[in-house]
Amino acid sequence: MLRTIVALSATSILLTACGNSDTAEAPVEGPAVSTAEAPANPAIDTQDTSEKAAVTPGANSFTEGQAREAIEKQGYTVSGPLTQDAQGIWMGQASKSGGAATTVSVDYKGVVSAS
Template sequence: MTRAIIALGATVFLLAACGDNKADEGRVEGPVVSESEAPRNPAVDTAPGGDAALTPGANSFTEAQARSAIEKQGYAVVGPMSQDAQGIWSTTATRNGAESKVSVDYKGAVSASAN
């Protein structure tokens, strides 16, 4: 009988010690997941193109992807493309009847300069 009372007392003590701990309120177990709807990859520039400064860097875009990025900015008659040593794709293209030199950096930023 004494053992049962001691065991019951120990159980009550342990449950009280491990019980509702207010210090852990709001604590999330596992990976944190953002609720933001915005893109989280800073390597991809999704802002509309224009006169953005190009960033040199290793470019993983294929020629077709760089051409597509230029066309999405409203350019047509996209000429032959070349990639320089800094990873910038360049070509000539026409938008609103004006021909420009258009470039795409590794982030996908499209920039134009008058020819």
């Protein structure tokens, strides 16, 4: 019984010490965040290359079928097998409707480029 009374007394003292949130100056919301401009991480390529003709070398996880699909979404018809070079870029021959065959490349980001 004495333990219960001591525990309840300690709890009420702790709750009283916490204060009333109505009289608090300003409530803290979320974590503290620095307002200083953080330096950019040079390991992350943030340049938009979706409209550029350049492909970027890198480890490619696309299968040949996925690379073929990316090329076809850009309006090309693939006319043979695609091969992957040592830099991870898928390459093959393709043409747009009525056009001459050209070499088309797909990088690890899915960017399609004709050369």
